[in-house]
Amino acid sequence: MNKKIIELRDVSFVYDSENAPGVKALDEVSLDIYEGEFVGIVGKNGSGKSTLAKLLNALILPSSGKVFVGGMDSADPQYTTDIRKVCSMVFQNPDNQMVATIVEEDTAFGPENLGLAPDKIRRRVDESLKAVGMYDFKDKKPHQLSGGQKQRVAIAGVIAMHPQCIVFDESTAMLDPAGRADLINIMHTLNSEGVTVIFITHYMEEIVGASRIIVMGDGKIIGDGTPREIFSNPKWLEENRLSVPEIVALSTALREGGLDIPPGILSEDELVEALCRLK
Amino acid sequence: MSIEVKNLSHIYSKGTVFEHIALEDVSFEVGPHDFIGIIGHTGSGKSTLIQHINRLLVPTSGTIVVNNININEPNVPMKEIVKRVGIVFQYPEYQLFEETVYKDVSFGPKNLGYDEEKVDFLVKQSIEIMGLDYEEIKDKSPFELSGGQKRRVAIAGVIAMKPPILILDEPTSGLDPMGRREMLDMIKNMNKQLGMCIILVTHSMDDVAEYADKIMVFSSGRLMKYGPPAEVFADSKFLADISLDVPQSKAVLERLKEEGYEIDTSAYTTKEAAKEIIRVFGK
Amino acid sequence: MKNDVVVGQYYPTNSVIHRLDPRTKIMSTLLYIVFLFVAKNIWGYIAALFFLSLAVIVSKVPVGYVLRGLKGVVFIVCMTLVFNLIWTPGEALLTLGPIIITRQGVMASINMAFRLLLLITGTSMMSLCTATIALTDGIEALIKKVPFLGKVSHEISMMMSIALRFIPSLTEELDRIMKAQKSRGADFESKNLVKRIKSYVPLLVPLFVSAFQRANDLAMAMEARCYKGGEGRTRLRILKYQKIDFAAYIIVALAMGCIFATRYIPFKLI
Ligand SMILES: Nc1ncnc2c1ncn2[C@@H]1O[C@H](COP(=O)(O)OP(=O)(O)OP(=O)(O)O)[C@@H](O)[C@H]1O
Numbered sequence: 079m080n081k082k083i084i085e086l087r088d089v090s091f092v093y094d095s096e097n098a099p100g101v102k103a104l105d106e107v108s109l110d111i112y113e114g115e116f117v118g119i120v121g122k123n124g125s126g127k128s129t130l131a132k133l134l135n136a137l138i139l140p141s142s143g144k145v146f147v148g149g150m151d152s153a154d155p156q157y158t159t160d161i162r163k164v165c166s167m168v169f170q171n172p173d174n175q176m177v178a179t180i181v182e183e184d185t186a187f188g189p190e191n192l193g194l195a196p197d198k199i200r201r202r203v204d205e206s207l208k209a210v211g212m213y214d215f216k217d218k219k220p221h222q223l224s225g226g227q228k229q230r231v232a233i234a235g236v237i238a239m240h241p242q243c244i245v246f247d248e249s250t251a252m253l254d255p256a257g258r259a260d261l262i263n264i265m266h267t268l269n270s271e272g273v274t275v276i277f278i279t280h281y282m283e284e285i286v287g288a289s290r291i292i293v294m295g296d297g298k299i300i301g302d303g304t305p306r307e308i309f310s311n312p313k314w315l316e317e318n319r320l321s322v323p324e325i326v327a328l329s330t331a332l333r334e335g336g337l338d339i340p341p342g343i344l345s346e347d348e349l350v351e352a353l354c355r356l357k
Numbered sequence: 358m359s360i361e362v363k364n365l366s367h368i369y370s371k372g373t374v375f376e377h378i379a380l381e382d383v384s385f386e387v388g389p390h391d392f393i394g395i396i397g398h399t400g401s402g403k404s405t406l407i408q409h410i411n412r413l414l415v416p417t418s419g420t421i422v423v424n425n426i427n428i429n430e431p432n433v434p435m436k437e438i439v440k441r442v443g444i445v446f447q448y449p450e451y452q453l454f455e456e457t458v459y460k461d462v463s464f465g466p467k468n469l470g471y472d473e474e475k476v477d478f479l480v481k482q483s484i485e486i487m488g489l490d491y492e493e494i495k496d497k498s499p500f501e502l503s504g505g506q507k508r509r510v511a512i513a514g515v516i517a518m519k520p521p522i523l524i525l526d527e528p529t530s531g532l533d534p535m536g537r538r539e540m541l542d543m544i545k546n547m548n549k550q551l552g553m554c555i556i557l558v559t560h561s562m563d564d565v566a567e568y569a570d571k572i573m574v575f576s577s578g579r580l581m582k583y584g585p586p587a588e589v590f591a592d593s594k595f596l597a598d599i600s601l602d603v604p605q606s607k608a609v610l611e612r613l614k615e616e617g618y619e620i621d622t623s624a625y626t627t628k629e630a631a632k633e634i635i636r637v638f639g640k
Numbered sequence: 641m642k643n644d645v646v647v648g649q650y651y652p653t654n655s656v657i658h659r660l661d662p663r664t665k666i667m668s669t670l671l672y673i674v675f676l677f678v679a680k681n682i683w684g685y686i687a688a689l690f691f692l693s694l695a696v697i698v699s700k701v702p703v704g705y706v707l708r709g710l711k712g713v714v715f716i717v718c719m720t721l722v723f724n725l726i727w728t729p730g731e732a733l734l735t736l737g738p739i740i741i742t743r744q745g746v747m748a749s750i751n752m753a754f755r756l757l758l759l760i761t762g763t764s765m766m767s768l769c770t771a772t773i774a775l776t777d778g779i780e781a782l783i784k785k786v787p788f789l790g791k792v793s794h795e796i797s798m799m800m801s802i803a804l805r806f807i808p809s810l811t812e813e814l815d816r817i818m819k820a821q822k823s824r825g826a827d828f829e830s831k832n833l834v835k836r837i838k839s840y841v842p843l844l845v846p847l848f849v850s851a852f853q854r855a856n857d858l859a860m861a862m863e864a865r866c867y868k869g870g871e872g873r874t875r876l877r878i879l880k881y882q883k884i885d886f887a888a889y890i891i892v893a894l895a896m897g898c899i900f901a902t903r904y905i906p907f908k909l910i
C-alpha cells in the first residue's frame with residue numbers, strides 16, 4: 079500500500095449560525111486516503127460532502143477530532159500553508175473562483191502566493207495551461223470563456239502549485255456533457271501522473287472509473303468500497319437518495335429478465351462483451 | 358397551437374465588434390399539452406430562445422405567437438404575457454427575497470392583481486404541487502430552507518401564476534439523484550394531470566429520453582432537429598458531431614448492432630432497451 | 641461573447657501608446673488633468689484638445705469609442721453649465737426675470753464645460769489603451785512610492801482587480817434577477833416613485849444574497865490557493881520602463897509646456 083496522504087480521526091464538525099444553531103454536518107468520521115487513489119464521494123444533499131472537502135484543505139478546522147494532511151495536523155496554524163500546498167481544491171461554480179481579470183494572471187495567482195521567482199512562475203503557468211489545453215487562451219478574460227473552459231483554467235491554477243492531492247467539489251455540475259467529459263479526462267490524466275484525486279459528484283456514471291467510492295449519509299460515512307461493490311446494491315443506494323449508473327441499471331434489468339450476465343458490470347464495453355459471450 | 362415561432366433570429370450587440378448571432382432563422386410550433394425537451398451544447402442559444410417566449414428578449418427578426426397573440430405587438434402588456442408563459446430560470450432559488458415562503462410565492466399572483474382569496478388559493482395549491490407541506494412551511498423564511506426546498510419554493514412562485522405554458526431551464530442541477538427524479542416526476546405530473554405545456558431545457562439526454570414527448574436539438578443558434586425522441590436519437594453520429602450524445606442504453610443497442618447482431622436500435626429508455634436485448638439474447 | 645462593460649473598457653490595437661508602460665500612461669493622464677486646471681483660457685483647451693487628438697490618432701482607437709465615454713455624463717455637464725451660468729455673481733450681461741446672467745458666469749461655464757469634457761475623454765483614452773490588468777499593476781507600482789499608502793498598495797490593487805473582475809458578473813446577475821422577477825409580473829417602470837422604489841426590493845435582496853455568496857466563494861478559492869495578503873508575494877510580471885517610455889515622458893512634458901504657455905495669450909470673449 080502507498081503512503082497515507084489524508085487521515086481523519088473521529089472528526090466532527092458543527093456549523094453555528096444564527097438561525098440554525100448547532101447543525102452537526104459531520105459526525106465522528108474516520109477515514110484514510112492513500113497516495114495515488116482516485117476517490118469518488120457521493121451522498122444526498124446536505125450529507126456533509128462539502129464540509130468534508132473543506133476540512134482537507136484547512137479551510138475549516140474540525141470541531142473535534144483530528145485531520146492530518148501529508149502527516150501535518152490541520153489545527154496547527156504553522157502548517158496551514160503547507161497543507162494547502164499538498165492538497166488543493168477546485169470548486170463548483172466556475173465563475174466564483176477566478177481571481178484575476180485574465181487567464182494567465184489567474185493561473186499565476188497560486189505560485190505568486192508561494193513567493194516563487196518570476197521566471198519560475200512563468201514556467202509553471204505555461205506548463206499548467208498546456209496541461210489542461212488552455213494555453214492558447216492565456217490572454218482571454220473570464221467572461222470570454224465557456225463554463226467548461228473556466229473550470230479548466232481553475233484546474234490550471236491549482237496544478238501550478240504542484241499539489242499531491244486535488245479535491246473537486248461538484249466541479250462538473252454546471253457543465254454540459256462535453257465539458258464534463260473533458261474535465262473527467264483531465265482528472266484521470268492527473269491521477270495517472272500520481273496526483274491523488276478526490277471527486278465529489280451527484281452523477282454516478284462519472285465515478286465508475288474511480289478506484290474507490292465513499293458514500294456519505296447524514297454526516298457519516300455509510301459506504302466505502304470499489305465501484306463494483308458500491309453499485310452492486312441498487313436498493314440500498316436508492317434508500318440513501320442515490321442511484322446506479324444507467325449501464326448498471328440496464329444490466330440489472332437484463333439479469334432480472336433472465337439473461338445470464340455476471341454482476342458488477344460498470345461500463346458499456348463490459349456489458350457488450352458479456353452479451354456477446356452469450357451468443 | 359400554443360406557441361408558434363416563425364423565422365426567429367437574435368443578434369446580440371448588433372453593429373459592434375461584439376456582435377454575436379445567437380439564434381438564426383428558428384421556426385417551430387408547440388401544442389397546448391406538449392412536453393418538449395430542448396438540448397444543445399453550451400452557447401447553442403437555448404436560454405436566448407426561451408427568453409423570447411415571454412418577451413424578456415425582443416427578436417432581431419421573426420415573430421412569436423403565444424395562444425394566438427403576437428407578443429411583440431407594442432400594445433400587448435407584459436402582464437398578459439406572464440399570465441400565459443412562466444419561466445423558471447437556472448438556479449431559481451437565487452430569486453427568493455421575501456421574509457416568508459408565503460409572501461414570496463404570492464409575489465407573482467399579487468402582481469397580476471388577484472384578490473386575496475384567489476392569491477391564498479393559488480399559493481397553497483402551488484406549494485402543494487411542489488410536494489411541500491403548506492402549513493409547515495408557509496411562515497418559514499425561505500433563506501433557512503435546504504437547497505432542494507428553496508428550489509421548490511422558487512418554482513412554486515412561478516406556477517402560482519397558473520401559466521398554461523411553463524418553461525424550465527435546467528431545474529435539476531445540483532440536486533441529488535433522488536431529488537432529480539422527484540423534480541422531473543413533479544414536472545411530468547404538471548403536464549399529465551394539470552395539462553400544462555412544459556418546455557424543459559437540459560443537458561441530460563437520459564432525462565429528455567425518459568420524460569419528453571418531443572425534442573428540439575440546437576447547435577450554434579440553429580434548430581437542427583425537432584421530433585419525438587425515437588427520431589431525434591436515431592442518428593447518433595449526427596448528435597456526436599454537435600457534441601451531444603445518445604442515452605446510454607441506446608448506445609449499447611448500437612454497439613450490439615455493430616457487432617453484427619440482428620437488433621432493433623430504436624429503443625432509447627432503459628426499460629425498452631432491456632426488452633429488446635432480452636428478445637434477441639433470451640433463451 | 642457577453643457584452644463588455646464600460647468600466648475598464650479596453651480597445652486592443654498594436655499602437656505605440658498601447659505598448660507604453662502603464663505607469664507612463666497613468667502619470668501622463670494625471671499630468672494632463674493637472675494642466676487642464678492650469679489652463680486659463682480657450683487657447684489652453686485648444687492646445688489640450690490638439691494633443692489629445694494626436695494621442696487618439698496615434699492609438700488607432702476609433703473616435704466613436706473615445707466619445708462613447710461622454711454619453712453618460714452629458715447630463716452632469718449640462719447641469720454644471722446651468723448652475724455656473726445662473727449662480728456666478730458679477731457684471732450683468734442679461735436679465736431674464738429673476739435670473740441674471742453675468743459675464744463671469746458665462747466664462748466660468750465655458751471653462752467648466754471644456755475641462756469636464758476634456759477630462760473625461762482623456763481618462764477614457766487611458767482606459768481604452770491600457771488593459772485592466774496592466775492598469776492595476778501600474779497603480780500598485782505607483783502607490784508603492786507614496787508614503788503611508790505604500791504599505792497597503794497590494795491590498796488596494798487587489799481590491800481594484802477583484803472589483804473589475806466582478807462588475808461584469810454582477811451586472812449579468814442583476815440582469816438575470818431582473819428577468820426572473822419580470823416574468824413573475826414585477827413592474828420596474830411604475831410612474832409612482834414610492835411604488836418604483838419598492839419594486840427594487842425583489843432585485844436588491846437577491847443581488848445582495850448572491851454577491852455575498854460570491855464573495856464567500858471567492859475568499860474560499862483564494863485561501864485554498866495559499867493567499868495570505870501581500871507579504872511574501874511575488875509577481876509574474878514586473879514592470880520595467882523602456883526607451884519609448886522616456887520618449888513619451890519628454891513628449892508629454894513638451895505638450896504640458898505648450899498648454900502652460902497659453903496662459904499668457906490674451907483672450908477676451910465678451
Ligand atoms: N455555512 C453553513 N452554515 C450553517 N449550516 C451549514 C453551512 N454549510 C452547510 N451547512 C449544513 O451542514 C450540512 C452539510 O452540508 P454540506 O454542504 O457539507 O453538504 P453536501 O453533502 O455538500 O450537500 P450538497 O450535495 O447539497 O452539496 C447541511 O445540513 C447544511 O445545511
Ligand SMILES: Nc1ncnc2c1ncn2[C@@H]1O[C@H](COP(=O)(O)OP(=O)(O)OP(=O)(O)O)[C@@H](O)[C@H]1O
Nearest residue numbers: 369377379398399400401402403404405641642643
Ligand atoms: N447578453 C449577451 N450579450 C452577448 N452575447 C450573449 C449574451 N447572452 C448570451 N450571449 C451569447 O449567445 C450565445 C447563446 O447563449 P445562450 O445563453 O442562449 O446559450 P445556452 O444554449 O443557453 O448555453 P448554456 O447551455 O451554457 O446555458 C452564446 O455564445 C453566448 O455567449
Ligand SMILES: [Mg+2]
Nearest residue numbers: 127128129248
Ligand atoms: Mg456540497
Ligand SMILES: [Mg+2]
Nearest residue numbers: 403404405526
Ligand atoms: Mg443557458
